[in-house]
Amino acid sequence: MQRLAAGTGSRQERVIAEMRRRIITGEAASGALLSEIVLAEEFGVSRTPVREALKQLQTEGLVEIRPRVGTFVAAPSRRDITELFEMKELLEGAAARLLAQRGRVREVELLEENVRQADLAVAADDRAKYAGYVEEFHGLLITGADNTKLEAHYRMLMNQLAYSRLVVTSLQQPGRALQSEREHHVVLDLIRSKDGDSAEQVMREHVRASRRALLAGLELP
């Protein structure tokens, strides 16, 4: 069998990456059946690497394998979502604290540049662009905590939330973008002044606020 396109690593890694992407973006609908054999044919590989890929996605919480029945895209319950936001608050708060403790590192400079650009996007009322900066802001915070375990587990949890898709929704709330950006400024200022305690506290409040904005935007539609 020919080696197609040669996405970087092994066959199963390609399958993992692509399926993860599909689930996170919502291209694979929540609750949908993922048949090993269908995916195998689609990727041009045998069932084995597909199987192992799905198994890994299960431990990442993205799919649910019901033995002898089928593998399905995970459908987070209301409770799951609450828990995930609790974890988000917790981990991002801790990241803010850790970054503040590290002092003036590269990520702080990148955050400064981020809020500068984000300010412009808000002023121009360009929500799509601002959503991108929001994601970058949170990502930089996590990376800046300089703790690989924290980062790995954070990304795993946010994948379960399909968070990237949600950001846009929460910014639909009138005035949320402006408020959000103000909160980013406060957090960054506290980090720069090395006040880890306050940075953590404010970051937590920021996450709670963004969660409220999101849920408000999700209620009716």
Added chain:
Amino acid sequence: MQRLAAGTGSRQERVIAEMRRRIITGEAASGALLSEIVLAEEFGVSRTPVREALKQLQTEGLVEIRPRVGTFVAAPSRRDITELFEMKELLEGAAARLLAQRGRVREVELLEENVRQADLAVAADDRAKYAGYVEEFHGLLITGADNTKLEAHYRMLMNQLAYSRLVVTSLQQPGRALQSEREHHVVLDLIRSKDGDSAEQVMREHVRASRRALLAGLELP
């Protein structure tokens, strides 16, 4: 092929559970090679379920699979250990806060019983017994946070630390048991008085103290 002993679930689940146990207890030495074929023969199954089990243990951070080379028991680096303790501090602190917010639930009663019994063990200078109560205390705290994601990720991280084995070591430090138990009392009191902020703060200090006691006990031997 006969069905041996019939550990509850599928073959691979049995392999996962047993290998996880071996790694955590140290029965499988850090860095040791885990050959699929050897394990397969040992468990009386084919390579397939063994393979899938090892793959899952990899995503749990317990083994490292080097492609085309072999699968090895993970050997945490010094940095890994630092990161794991950071996560421990973070997650247990958050658990204390969440439990305090929940008010008077079953886990609080169990914690009260735990410190009562643990006090006796300390008074009798029975360190092995006290170590058991320490594990239970931390476990109850996590369970009491009532957040399944937090619990799952916490257990994953503590498995990487092989924490159960470490508790005993940290209690070797003279006076550590007494001090530790005092700290447990303070945390529990703060939880009972629903002071989440302080409970989190004190719990974090407790984790840091236990980490120091542990590292002090590990330096020389």
Added chain:
DNA sequence: CCCTCCTGTCTTGCATGCAAGAGGGATGCT
């Protein structure tokens, strides 16, 4: 003596075939 290359053997990666459980739909009975 030392360095290089080659080969044999170990490892995992993948393909494939078969078995067994779960579920749905058709069928026959009441």
Added chain:
DNA sequence: AGCATCCCTCTTGCATGCAAGACAGGAGGG
């Protein structure tokens, strides 16, 4: 009509065979 039951098909779970990369050790040349 309504309901229980049987069977057929779909799914995954597991076993096995082959291929290919990695690494050690020995042979040969400098």
